[in-house]
Amino acid sequence: MxxxxxxxxxxxxxxxxxxxxxxxxxxxxxxxxxxxxxxxxxxxxxxxxxxxxxxxxxxxxxxxxxxxxxxxxxxxxxxxxxxxxxxxxxxxxxxxxxxxxxxxxxxxxxxxxxxxxxxxxxxxxxxxxxxxxxxxxxxxxxxxxxxxxxxxxxxxxxxxxxxxxxxxxxxxxxxxxxxxxxxxxxxxxxxxxxxxxxxxxxxxxxxSSVVKTMFKNTATLELDKIEDKLDQNKANESDEHQINVFQCLRDKRTRNGLLLIFLIVLMQQYTGGPANIVYNQIIFKIANNPHAKICSIIYANAIFFLIFTTISLKFVRNFPRKANLLVGSGLCVIIIGLLSLYYLLKEYRNFPRKANLLVGSGLCVIIIGLLSLYYLLKEYLLELSHLFVWSPLFIMILFNAFHTFSMATVPLYIILEKIPKRSRNVVSKFLVIHFSQSAVISTKIFQVLYAYVNMSVAYAFFVCVALAGFFLLLIFMNEYNVEEEKKLSAQKCEVTNTIEVITRL
The missing domain is CATH 1.20.1250.20 (MFS general substrate transporter like domains)
Incomplete structure (x- = not known):
């Protein structure tokens, strides 16, 4: 046959x-x-x-x-x-x-x-x-x-x-x-x-490992050169040569990247992300919503949380970092400001990467501010209409969108773009530890403020952090050349495809 x-x-x-x-x-x-x-x-x-x-x-x-x-x-x-x-x-x-x-x-x-x-x-x-x-x-x-x-x-x-x-x-x-x-x-x-x-x-x-060894003196060498350009560091760039913490601190490029990651993660964790997850049902109950469980399900399972993360991981690399953070933090301020408005009415009677980050953080500042204001005016708003009990849900969904798209995702790309390969082991561990401990501290601050003062003040604290971070990013963060990275990545992809063709021969 x-x-x-x-x-x-x-x-x-x-x-x-x-x-x-x-x-x-x-x-x-x-x-x-x-x-x-x-x-x-x-x-x-x-x-x-x-x-x-x-x-x-x-x-x-x-x-x-x-x-x-x-x-x-x-x-x-x-x-x-x-x-x-x-x-x-x-x-x-x-x-x-x-x-x-x-x-x-x-x-x-x-x-x-x-x-x-x-x-x-x-x-x-x-x-x-x-x-x-x-x-x-x-x-x-x-x-x-x-x-x-x-x-x-x-x-x-x-x-x-x-x-x-x-x-x-x-x-x-x-x-x-x-x-x-x-x-x-x-x-x-x-x-x-x-x-x-x-x-x-x-x-x-x-x-694959055998093929890589066979062709290491041909196409692989060209691939290594392109990767060296992408990392902007042609010396000691192999994964095997990982340096320790003190060497990282002595390296100027790594040190600058660490400071930037520290600032972005601080903004990410101190603008309400962890607290919104841990105290989700309690937040809706304080808003007098009779369906707090349903709100929690909608918040997480409207697939917003999952979709926003997946979309961010896929597409954030195409946006300027600083603009992303600025827009994201700004929208967070607006949305949490809506929630702030609710609490304001409640207590009324009784009393490129840089562009990416800047836009995101700026919007988060506005959103968080609105959230804080909402809780402050909650009782007054509920007198106007009982439908206002659903306001925190939609405000938090908006916040989740811009927060995830900017501050929550960009740090992962900062490591790849601004940190040399030899330092990434240490920096990745620093990112996880800083992320985790900031979540612990910010959640405790939120719990103390909402339990002993009121929810409006808790979100007002997040507004202050987001606003401060917005201006720090605007002043100190340098833009990353995304176009150059795209060209080099295209060259890398072309060489990788060549190696795959040779592999199948």
Whole structure:
């Protein structure tokens, strides 16, 4: 029987698809780590209304001051875990498997918790599993997947956290405390059984490494030159030559990038992102909304949270960084200002990258200001119309859009664009630790202000931070040359395609 040319092509195409599936499926199983972390991140919004009221007969009774402390242990675990995310004492597959086991233990402890210590242990275990496991998952992806596919798979790991938040907001609204923990246990358990049974290294990755060695003196050399230009640092740029913290601080380019990341993450976390997740239902209840659970589901599961993150990861690289941040922070001010207006009426009776960041942060300033004003005038607005109880929901959705598109996503690109390769290991860990600890502190500040003053003042604090950050970015952030990066990236893509053609010969 003779084979036609089309039959051979179809066979090769199916073989290529099968190889891709073999590489992608283990990574999808590994994505269950950030999904489990995202579920625990959104857990307080569903659990706190149950645990704060003795009338609900909760398994663990807590007070409002303990709420931010409990929330913080997840981020403490994440901060400690990231310090072990690049250790190579064990293989990447083994470390990912152990982190899945640790997250399962965390949810199991949550199921049996009868005091606050159990909640601490549960959240710190799941946080550590994510901080450590995500780093080793990236290493596993790099070891087992083809370079172009590996870059894409590693890029979308943060989406797993948002999937977890959507899941817990959706399911947790209709189940009790114990059932919520059982639901959380299912995901790390699934990861243990599926990821644990998968071979460590795919054949396609081995073949890719052999091909890379064969052609390292031809097309690969040209690719390395282009990558050196993209990194703007032609000396000591290999991944193997990672420098330590003190060397990073002595390097001017790394030091400037660190300061910029510190400022952007500070704005990101102190403008309401973590507090809106942790106290989501409480925020809607204070607005006198009788359907707080439904509002939480809409906030997370209107797929805004998930879609905004996915869109941001895909398209933010095309916008100037400074303009992005300025517009985003400005819109955040407007939207949170709407919420501020609500609280103002409530208390009335009783008393390019730079462009990207600047636009985003500027809008966030306005949005947060409106949110603060809304809560201040809440009671007066409710007298005008009862429909105003839905205002915080729509304001927060707007805030989420601009906040995610600017301040929440741009720091990931700042590392790739402004930090040398040799410093990225240290800077990535700094980003995670700063992100986690800022979330802890900002959530505590929000809890104290809304519990002991009022919700309007809590959001007014976020407005002040966003406004200060907006002007700092406007003054100190240099624009990144996106057009040059696009040209170099196109050259890199062309050379990569050439290597792939040679590989198939």
């Amino acid at each position: 003779l084979l036609r040319k089309g039959d051979i092509f179809d066979f090769e195409h199916r073989g290529e698809v099968f190889r891709k599936i073999r590489q992608i499926f283990p990574v999808i199983c590994g994505y269950l780590i950030p999904i489990s972390f995202g579920m625990m991140l959104g857990w307080p919004s569903l659990a706190y209304p149950l645990l704060l009221h003795e009338s609900n007969n909760p398994p663990v009774l807590i007070n409002i001051d303990q709420s931010s402390l409990i929330a913080g242990f997840l981020m403490h675990g994440n901060s400690v875990g990231v310090l072990f995310s690049t250790s190579k004492y064990l293989g990447s597959k083994t470390m990912v498997f152990l982190c899945c086991c640790l997250q399962f233990i965390g949810w199991f402890v949550m199921f049996g918790a009868n005091d606050i210590v159990g909640l601490f242990i549960s959240r710190v275990s799941i946080g550590f599993g994510n901080g450590c496991g995500t780093g080793h998952l990236k290493r596993y992806i790099k070891e087992t997947c083809e370079p172009e596919l590996a870059e894409k798979l590693a890029h979308y790991i943060p989406v797993g956290i948002n999937i977890g938040i959507v899941l817990i907001y959706t399911v947790g609204a209709f189940v009790d405390f114990k059932t919520m923990a059982i639901f959380g246990m299912m995901f790390p358990m699934l990861a243990i059984f599926t990821f644990g049974a998968i071979p460590k290294r795919s054949l396609s990755a081995k073949r």
